[in-house]
Every structure is written in structure tokens, then in C-alpha cells.
Amino acid sequence: MRLVLIGPPGAGKGTQAQRLVEFLCVPHLSTGEMLREAIDKGTPVGTQAKQFIDAGKLVPDETVLELVQQRIVQPDCASGYLLDGFPRSLPQATALDKFLTGRSQPLDGVFELEVDKDAVIQRMIARGRGDDKPEVIRQRMATYEEQTKPLSEYYAGRKLLHAIDAMGTVDEVFSRLRQAVEQMKSR
Numbered sequence: 001m002r003l004v005l006i007g008p009p010g011a012g013k014g015t016q017a018q019r020l021v022e023f024l025c026v027p028h029l030s031t032g033e034m035l036r037e038a039i040d041k042g043t044p045v046g047t048q049a050k051q052f053i054d055a056g057k058l059v060p061d062e063t064v065l066e067l068v069q070q071r072i073v074q075p076d077c078a079s080g081y082l083l084d085g086f087p088r089s090l091p092q093a094t095a096l097d098k099f100l101t102g103r104s105q106p107l108d109g110v111f112e113l114e115v116d117k118d119a120v121i122q123r124m125i126a127r128g129r130g131d132d133k134p135e136v137i138r139q140r141m142a143t144y145e146e147q148t149k150p151l152s153e154y155y156a157g158r159k160l161l162h163a164i165d166a167m168g169t170v171d172e173v174f175s176r177l178r179q180a181v182e183q184m185k186s187r
């Protein structure tokens with residue numbers, strides 16, 4: 001299955017993706033992780049990405065698209081994958097659709113994690129990743145509202161969107177996600 005996990009910063013995308021990929025036996029494709037890896041390796045993509053990540057802004061669409069397209073064509077993605085944090089702008093979503101339609105491999109579903117934003121800000125502050133400083137978190141939230149939130153309507157229009165209540169324990173959220181995946185499979 002080709003699935004997408006979207007949701008605001010700190011919603012639990014990475015946490016739930018880890019569980020979901022184990023359940024589905026597909027690779028976990030997190031653009032945030034790919035970009036942090038590029039930064040750690042000091043590649044040109046990493047150097048470019050760092051300034052955007054540190055500012056809580058989106059890395060340019062072309063850069064992220066290139067990373068994802070290169071990854072999706074790898075043999076381990078042949079029977080599906082879970083995208084985490086991509087797409088996160090309308091241009092990324094339309095480019096992904098075009099790319100996947102060209103390969104006759106459309107998406108099967110998009111899960112949107114819905115959270116109380118104030119609650120998840122505390123989780124991020126407690127985690128303390130490089131971009132988890134209060135002012136950067138504020139900007140990441142604003143970027144999400146402006147550029148990523150419109151994807152809900154986009155995917156709802158394509159009958160791909162499944163909203164998931166992502167408040168509660170990790171187990172509770174995962175059980176809702178698993179139920180949604182099972183319902184999707186049985187259709």
C-alpha cells in the first residue's frame with residue numbers, strides 16, 4: 001500500500017509511522033529524517049536544507065521532490081511505502097500525483113493526525129530536537145497552517161483522506177490508525 005501520513009509538527013507522525021511500517025511491512029519514508037541525514041553527512045542538499053529547517057520553513061519543493069522520487073523508485077518500495085511529512089504543500093502534492101500517475105501507482109490513502117496543538121508543543125519542547133526551540137516551533141506551526149493544511153481539502157476531494165484523532169496514548173492512536181487501514185483494505 002502507498003500511504004501518506006500528514007499532521008502538524010509533533011502530532012506523532014514519526015512515532016506512529018514506526019509502528020505502522022512494522023504492521024504493513026513497507027519502508028518508512030520521512031523527508032524530515034532524510035534531510036537531517038543529509039545535514040549530518042554535510043551534503044549540498046543538507047547545507048541548503050539546514051537554513052530552512054532552523055528557521056521552521058519548508059525546504060524548497062524541488063529539493064524534497066527529488067529526494068522522494070529517488071527513494072520511491074528503489075526496489076524495496078515496489079510493494080508500497082509510508083510517506084511521513086511529505087507532501088506538505090500543494091505543489092508537492094500535485095507533483096507527487098503526477099509522478100505516481102506516470103508510474104500507474106496512485107496513492108491508496110492519506111491519514112491526517114488531528115491534535116490539540118498546545119498539547120503537542122509541550123511534547124516537542126520536552127524532546128529538544130534542534131528545531132524544537134519555542135520560536136522555531138511557532139514558525140513550524142504557522143508554516144503548517146499556511147502550506148500544509150490545504151492538503152486536507154485536496155485529498156478529501158480525491159476521496160483519499162482519513163482523519164485520525166491523534167490525542168491519547170501512542171497505543172490508542174495506533175489502534176485507530178490500524179482500524180482505518182483495515183477498513184481501507186477491506187473496501
Ligand code: AP5
Nearest residue numbers: 009010011012013014015031032053059085123127169170
Ligand atoms: P519533520 O521532521 O517532518 O518535522 P515535523 O513535521 O515538524 O514533525 P515532527 O517530526 O517534529 O513530529 P512528528 O509528527 O513526527 O511527531 P513525533 O512522532 O516525533 O520536518 C522537519 C523540518 O524538515 C520541517 O520543518 C521542514 O523544514 C523540513 N521538511 C521536512 N519535510 C519536508 C517537506 N516535505 N517539504 C519541505 N520541507 C520539509 O512525536 C513528537 C514527540 O511527541 C516525540 O517526543 C514523541 O515521543 C512524542 N509523542 C508522540 N506521540 C505521543 C503520544 N501519543 N503521547 C505522548 N507523547 C507522544
Ligand code: MG
Nearest residue numbers: 013014032085
Ligand atoms: Mg517526525
